[in-house]
Amino acid sequence: MSQRTPRATNAGITIGAIVAEDCGVNLLCRCGHKTSLLPAQISALAKAETRLADFKRRFKCSMCGRLGSSTEIQLKTFTVPDSLSNRRPAPRSKH
Numbered sequence: 001m002s003q004r005t006p007r008a009t010n011a012g013i014t015i016g017a018i019v020a021e022d023c024g025v026n027l028l029c030r031c032g033h034k035t036s037l038l039p040a041q042i043s044a045l046a047k048a049e050t051r052l053a054d055f056k057r058r059f060k061c062s063m064c065g066r067l068g069s070s071t072e073i074q075l076k077t078f079t080v081p082d083s084l085s086n087r088r089p090a091p092r093s094k095h
């Protein structure tokens with residue numbers, strides 16, 4: 001009997017995969033401090049093969065010092081709106 005349990009995709013996802021999909025991450029601390037990181041900032045902080053879980057663990061709240069390895073800091077990915085993504089400078093002709 002081989003029953004496969006679906007893996008939680010989020011836990012094993014890598015920084016490279018997130019950046020490739022133009023996703024940013026929000027880190028939300030229990031103290032209310034919130035940090036948003038855009039793909040460019042994320043790739044500057046971590047290697048592409050770094051897992052998201054490890055990235056979170058490295059994080060420390062600058063307000064209260066809580067650690068990312070605890071459950072008191074939550075990490076969520078979000079899709080960067082087109083207007084914020086400057087990977088493709090829209091060729092717009094001005095008059």
Ligand SMILES: [Zn+2]
Binds near residue numbers: 029030
């Ligand atoms: Zn905090």
